[in-house]
Amino acid sequence: MTTKKITTIIFDGDDTLWRTQKIYDTIKMKFKVLIESIGVVSEDLIENLDELDAKRVELLDFSKARFLESILLSYAFICSQNNLNWDIQIEKKIRSYVGMLNNKPQLYGDVMPTLERLKMNYDLILYTSGDIDSQKEKIKSLGSNFNNIFSNIFIKPKKTTEELAKLVEEINKSIDELVTIGNSFRSDILPAINLNIKTILVPRGTWIYDEVDNKNQNYSVALSIKEAADLIINGVI
Numbered sequence: 529m530t531t532k533k534i535t536t537i538i539f540d541g542d543d544t545l546w547r548t549q550k551i552y553d554t555i556k557m558k559f560k561v562l563i564e565s566i567g568v569v570s571e572d573l574i575e576n577l578d579e580l581d582a583k584r585v586e587l588l589d590f591s592k593a594r595f596l597e598s599i600l601l602s603y604a605f606i607c608s609q610n611n612l613n614w615d616i617q618i619e620k621k622i623r624s625y626v627g628m629l630n631n632k633p634q635l636y637g638d639v640m641p642t643l644e645r646l647k648m649n650y651d652l653i654l655y656t657s658g659d660i661d662s663q664k665e666k667i668k669s670l671g672s673n674f675n676n677i678f679s680n681i682f683i684k685p686k687k688t689t690e691e692l693a694k695l696v697e698e699i700n701k702s703i704d705e706l707v708t709i710g711n712s713f714r715s716d717i718l719p720a721i722n723l724n725i726k727t728i729l730v731p732r733g734t735w736i737y738d739e740v741d742n743k744n745q746n747y748s749v750a751l752s753i754k755e756a757a758d759l760i761i762n763g764v765i
Contacts, residue, residue: 532704534726534760537646538695539678540710541656541667545753546633549733552595555625559599562621568610575736577602582737589685592659596626630662632669638754643677646757654681655695655708657715687715689722696723707765709756712738717747726765728756 542548556574563573570576581598588594599622607614646652656663663683667675675681680699684691696706706725710716711732718740720727728748748765750756759765 532702534650534707534765535705536651536653536699536701536707537760538653538655538706538708540708540712540716541654541663542658543711543732543734544709544716544730545639545654546635546666546670548633551628551631553733555595555599555628558625559602559622562618562625563603563606566612566615566618568606568612570606573602573606578736585686585737590658591685592662595629596623599626633666635670635674636753638752640674642753642757643674646760647677650760652678653695653699654678655684655687655692656682657684657687660685687712687719689719692719692725693723696725707760709750709753714738714740717745721745721747728759728765730756 539545556577559577560573563570577598580602581595584594584598588597600619603618603622604614606612643652654667656667660683667681667683682695692708696703703723703725708716708720708725708727709730710727711730712734713729714737717727717729726748728750730750730753748756748759750759
């Protein structure tokens with residue numbers, strides 16, 4: 529049987545096309561410095577916060593409130609462990625830090641030229657996860673030139689094999705025609721592998737939630753969106 533030519537590329541958004549994890553890392557470091565300013569020093573503060581936040585994904589998916597609540601819960605635990613009273617000024621600072629997530633996202637430098645190059649010969653789809661309203665606003669803020677490149681934009685609370693299967697059915701494409709590109713092995717790469725869809729990992733900054741066993745799995749790796757595009761155009765994948 530002859531393998532069909534790739535016609536459709538499914539892109540992840542956060543930390544694949546635009547920077548996100550760097551903002552989270554900045555917020556967590558600001559929180560650590562803030563806690564140290566009230567006399568509490570903990571080598572494990574950020575690690576403990578990440579573990580708490582990752583566990584709460586199972587309860588709240590990637591809702592807008594989850595990360596803020598996780599930091600406030602961490603602050604409450606710190607207060608309890610160190611006999612400190614809750615300080616409303618500390619809370620206000622925490623809320624202001626998390627507000628950085630509402631800023632307009634910044635695309636990686638090679639994204640628009642690469643998408644415009646691919647658009648000439650491929651159907652491009654954006655498939656991202658998170659708080660639905662927040663993701664809609666984020667994508668809208670990137671402007672019409674970005675939005676109009678995609679034939680379809682899908683936003684889900686959380687990416688799973690089942691959700692990707694539904695997407696494939698909705699766009700009415702053969703598995704052999706597809707390739708997915710993403711930065712998260714757990715959310716972007718593994719669901720594609722489970723469905724026998726070609727997939728490319730673009731390693732960016734990730735967090736503990738994304739850490740799953742990726743040994744003996746069939747996927748490609750590219751160090752940038754441009755490099756991922758080259759793999760597809762040159763028939764390497």
